[in-house]
Each structure stands twice: as C-alpha cells, then as structure tokens.
Amino acid sequence: MLSTKLFDFFPAPPPVASDPCNPSPCGPNAQCRDGICTCLPEYQGDPYSGCRPECVQNNDCSRDRACIRNKCKDPCPGTCGQNAICEVINHIPICSCPERTTGNAFAICTPVQEAPVYKDVCQPSPCGPNSQCREINGQAVCSCVPGFIGAPPSCRPECVTSAECPQNQACTNQKCRDPCPGTCGIGAKCQVVNHNPICSCPPSYTGDPFVRCRPMELPVEQAPQDPCNPSPCGPFSQCRDINGSPSCSCLPTYIGTPPQCRPECVSNSECANHLACINQKCRDPCPGSCGTSAECRVISHAPNCQCPHGYTGDPFTQCYIQQDPIPIEVSTPCQPSPCGANAVCREQNGAGSCSCIDEYQGNPYEGCRPECVVNTDCPSNKACLRNKCQDPCPGTCGPNADCQVVSHLPSCTCYPGYTGDPFRYCNVIPPQPIEAAPPQIPCQPSPCGPNSQCREVNGQAVCSCLPTYVGQPPGCRPECVASSECPQSKACIQQKCKDPCPGTCGLSAKCQVINHSPICSCERGYTGDPFLRCYPIPRKYSGAFEIF
Numbered sequence: 001m002l003s004t005k006l007f008d009f010f011p012a013p014p015p016v017a018s019d020p021c022n023p024s025p026c027g028p029n030a031q032c033r034d035g036i037c038t039c040l041p042e043y044q045g046d047p048y049s050g051c052r053p054e055c056v057q058n059n060d061c062s063r064d065r066a067c068i069r070n071k072c073k074d075p076c077p078g079t080c081g082q083n084a085i086c087e088v089i090n091h092i093p094i095c096s097c098p099e100r101t102t103g104n105a106f107a108i109c110t111p112v113q114e115a116p117v118y119k120d121v122c123q124p125s126p127c128g129p130n131s132q133c134r135e136i137n138g139q140a141v142c143s144c145v146p147g148f149i150g151a152p153p154s155c156r157p158e159c160v161t162s163a164e165c166p167q168n169q170a171c172t173n174q175k176c177r178d179p180c181p182g183t184c185g186i187g188a189k190c191q192v193v194n195h196n197p198i199c200s201c202p203p204s205y206t207g208d209p210f211v212r213c214r215p216m217e218l219p220v221e222q223a224p225q226d227p228c229n230p231s232p233c234g235p236f237s238q239c240r241d242i243n244g245s246p247s248c249s250c251l252p253t254y255i256g257t258p259p260q261c262r263p264e265c266v267s268n269s270e271c272a273n274h275l276a277c278i279n280q281k282c283r284d285p286c287p288g289s290c291g292t293s294a295e296c297r298v299i300s301h302a303p304n305c306q307c308p309h310g311y312t313g314d315p316f317t318q319c320y321i322q323q324d325p326i327p328i329e330v331s332t333p334c335q336p337s338p339c340g341a342n343a344v345c346r347e348q349n350g351a352g353s354c355s356c357i358d359e360y361q362g363n364p365y366e367g368c369r370p371e372c373v374v375n376t377d378c379p380s381n382k383a384c385l386r387n388k389c390q391d392p393c394p395g396t397c398g399p400n401a402d403c404q405v406v407s408h409l410p411s412c413t414c415y416p417g418y419t420g421d422p423f424r425y426c427n428v429i430p431p432q433p434i435e436a437a438p439p440q441i442p443c444q445p446s447p448c449g450p451n452s453q454c455r456e457v458n459g460q461a462v463c464s465c466l467p468t469y470v471g472q473p474p475g476c477r478p479e480c481v482a483s484s485e486c487p488q489s490k491a492c493i494q495q496k497c498k499d500p501c502p503g504t505c506g507l508s509a510k511c512q513v514i515n516h517s518p519i520c521s522c523e524r525g526y527t528g529d530p531f532l533r534c535y536p537i538p539r540k541y542s543g544a545f546e547i548f
Contacts, residue, residue: 027051042070056194058091058163066091066163069270070194075161078273081299083109093160097129104145104366105129106157106174106299108306123338128153132365135351145363147174160300162195162269170195170269173377174300179267182381182405185475186413187213195269201235208235210263210280211406211475212413212449226460234259251472253281266407268301268376276301276376279485280407288488289373291514292521293319303373307341314342316370316387317514318521340367359387373515375408375484383408383484387515392482400426409485411477414450422450423478423495449474468495483516491516508534 020035027050029043039051053070055061061072065088068075076086080095084105087094095105102124103109112124122133127142131152134141142152150156157174159165165176169192172179180190184199188209191198201213216230228239233248237258240247248258256262263280265271271282275298278285286296290305294315297304305315312322333352334345343354343364356368370387372378378389382405385392393403397412401422404411412422420426443454448463452473455462465476478495480486486497490513493500501511505520509530512519522534 057167061091063090064088066093066161068161068163075163078298079160079300080105081107081109082297092164094156095129095160103129104363106160107304107366126153128155130155130157130363132363134353145365147362161273165195167194168192170197170267171300172268172379173302177379179269179380181379183210183266183407185209185211185213185406186404186411197266199266206230208472208475210235210266211411211471214449214474217447229460232259234261236261236263267380271301273300274298276303276374278374278376285374285376288513288515290315291317291319292512292519302377305369305373306367312341315367316342316373318519339364342368374488378408380407381405383410383482385482385484392484396481397422398425400428409477410481411475412450420450423481449476451476451478486516488515489513491518505530506532506534 021032024032024037025035026032026037026047029040029051030037030047031040037047039045039047043051043053045051055067055070055072058067061067064074065072066075074088075091075093076088079093080086081104083098083101084095085098087096097103097105097109100112101109102112106129121135121138121140125131125133125142126140127133130145130148131142132145134143144150144152144155147157148155149158159171159174159176162169162171165171168178169176170179178192179195179197180192183197184190185208187201187205187207188199189202191200199209201207201209204216205213206216207213226241227244227246228241231237231239231248232246233239236251236254237248238251240249250256250258250261253263254261255264265277265280265282268277271277274284275282276285284298285301285303286298289303290296291314293308293311294305295308297306307313307315307319310322311319313319332347334347337345337354338352339345339354340363342360343356345352345354347353354364356362356364360368360370362368372384372387372389375384378384381391382389383392392405392408392410396410397403398421400415400418400420401412402415404413414420414422414426417429418426419429442456442459442461446452446454446463447461448454451466451469452463453466455464463473465471465473468478469476470479471477480492480495480497483490483492486492489499490497491500499513500516500518501513504518505511506529508523508526509520510523512521520530522528522530525537526534527537528534
C-alpha cells in the first residue's frame, strides 16, 4: 500500500520527442529540416550523399564556359576592348580584332587606315594583336609587345581571368600573382583557395582577420553568464542576447551568414571585369581617373583613358582639340607620328621607333599609361601615390610605432610595451605598483585597442571608436592618412577626405579634381595665370580693343 502511494505522488516523466535531424541523415553541404534533406543555396546534387557547387575548375564546365566564382559563366563580358570580337576556346577568352580593323584587342580596335603613298611593310601590321612590327631590310619583323607572351600573331597577356592561373594564384593586372600579400590584417594567416585569399586568425587568437588578430583572453567565470561573451558568431558578425540565447547576424556592409560573414571583395578578381575592388566594395574605378575631355573604359578591372576622336594630348591629364597638321613636303618615318598617346618617335637609319615617355608604360604604338591610377592597379601591399605603386608607410606612423600595409592602407600599431595613438606618438607603459588585488574593472586595462574608448555597461566592457575615427575596435583609424584612400575627387587633408579646390585657384578660374589633385584652368574665352587671375581675351576691333 505504501509503494502505491509513492508512485501516485511522483508521476512518470513525459516521453522525450525524437529529433529526426539528430544525428543528421544529410551529406556534406546539405541541411536537414524536419527529417528532409536539401542542398544549401547555390549547391546541387543528392543531399543525402553530398552536394557540390556547379563547378570547381574549368573542366567542370563546357568548353565555351569558364568556372568563375563556382559558376559556369561566359568569360567574355568586359574582357575585350572596344569593337573587338571575343571567342571562348577551351574555357579561355580569345580577343581579336575583326577584319579591316587593327589594334590591341584588349583595349580598342580601330579601322585600318588607308595605306600612305609610300610603301610601308608594317602598315597595316601583319603581326596580329598585342604585337609590334619593325621594318628591317624591307622585311616586316614581328615581336610581342613587352608584358605579353606567345609569338605573333598569337600574343596575349599571361591571364585575363583568374581561372587561367593556378589555384593558389589570382589574375591581377593581367598577371598571375599571389593575392595574399597585404590582404589580411596584423597577426592573421592567409590561404589561397580557388584563386581567392581566405583570411583567418591562428588558433588561440581572435578578432577581425582583415584588420587584426589578438591573443584570446581566458574566459572569466561570471554570474550570470553572457551567451555573447565570447561571441560564437565568428568574424564580421554581431551577437545579441535574446532570452539567454545568442542571436548572430552579419555586420552592415558584410555579406553571407555567420560564421561565414565576409566583405563584398578583397581583390579585383572577386568583382566583375568592369569593376574594381575599392575599399572592399566592387565599384566603377573610372570616376576621377581620367583627365579633362577624356573617355574612360574599364578593361580587366583597370581604368583605361583615351582621348576621343578629334582630340589629342595626355588622356590622364587633359585632351585638346586636334589642330590641323601643317603640310610638309618630305615624309619621314616620324612625320606623321606612328606612336600612341604619351609616346615619342625617334628616327634612326631611316626607320622610326616608338617608346613611352618617362614614368609611363604600355604599348607605345597604341598608348602609354602611368604605372597606376587607382590603388587596385597595385599589389595589395602598395598604394597608388602620384601614379606610382609605392609603400604608403614612410612618414605615416608616429615614433615607437610599427606600420603594416593591409589592402593598400597603412595600419599603425605601438611596439610591445608601448601605448598611445600610433598615428602620433607611443609612450612606454609605466610599471604598475604591486598592490593588493583590487576589484576587477572591465575597462582597466582597456581591451578596446588604440584610438578607441571603453565604457562599462552591466559589468561588461563596451568598446567604440573615438570621435573622428572610423572602423571598429580594435581597428579604429583616421578616415585617411594618404589621398589614395579617398575618392578620386577628394584629397586627404588633416586625416579627412576633403575637396582640395577651395582657395587653390585664382579669380575667374575653374578648378577640377583629377586623381586627388586640384587642376586650375581658365574658362573658354579667358586667359592668364589660373593660379592668380584669368582675364577675358581682348580682340582687336576698329582700331581699338574690344573685350568680349
């Protein structure tokens, strides 16, 4: 009788419902929902044995397609130049000029000019695209333009898309290069997977691998426990405490799902051919790159500037209306000049030879350009300063600070044992006196890094950047330290991206910002020194001067 009463007092526990998804019956890259397996987005196949992307390498696609970001796509759009024909042969885009046209098929094909009166075996050129022709003893001798490989008439760049490079390299400025240098943050490791640089923090380190990785602090037992400390969401994500459980989401301007949040791009190869990776966004590199009256077209992520028909000059500075040439009686190899923009013609032994002017490069018979126009024209550990790929570190950081270039931008940190603003001055950390252990203060020492501030909220350290600084702790930095970090129409003035025009030009002059530099000129119908004052051009009329 006693045992019966005990069972009546303690009823049997309710049965536990079984979870058909634990353990998961699904294969790799598949997800289980109510016992039903489906492939993850952009994956295909049998979800119970394993899903895979549409392609991993070019051989997974048909011969007229290439594997671009795990998709079989036509590699032609944005690859060839104006008026050129693109044909995909064995996954590789081949650019060529149509009949009766000539030029660099990766830049522009122009109609074949009428043959001059004198016979020139190199006009039109029999050498094909991306090649140069020289006349030797009345015979045409062909060779590839510097920077191109192969033999005429099949000269081509080393690569046009990353799919033409080894898996551990990416196509940058038509060269197969390691995309890792300058891509990842301080203390992070870089691994190239399918042409893309993948940044991650080493074991026992945490942080933003595109900014900085720091040693992981040992968790301190606290009551009650914060489910977001440490954050389970991974890099570039934010964690919110909802009813005692962590809720993860990607930070603004980042894509993907935690823990796979990432920027839109970290190198040009992740953008479409007509865009460039600028400040981790795929953007048009043309605005502000070319000079006055010039046209801009993006070819393989790089802005290509050209003067329109009827104009001449340096397309990276200013194009002028082409004046009618003065007729000459005797024709020479350099008159008219066979050279392109920013190239000079030199005559020797009755033959003309074209070469780029100082500090310009490219095909002198079609047009020379500076080494760089925007940061993405340079390796990730260099920045475009005054049209040169240079190290942006010298003179950027303060004393006792170290500089490292990450994605073209200089990042300053204090030496170990020093503290302060690394962009101004780092001081030696004074020794702490030995005292009895005080109550733990979350903000002393501050876990937020340089150029940041720490506030204690409910016993937790909450970090934010100081006013006028951008980014997220511990990667707070000024808006800019070099003009190459600003839009093409701005310049870095006192660590701010500002318009450099106000107060630069003289009276009645106009100011235009080209590649971060203010260019002063007089309006049409005016003359004078645009840095002092422009006057209306006087004209002679009825024995006196009339101002119009």
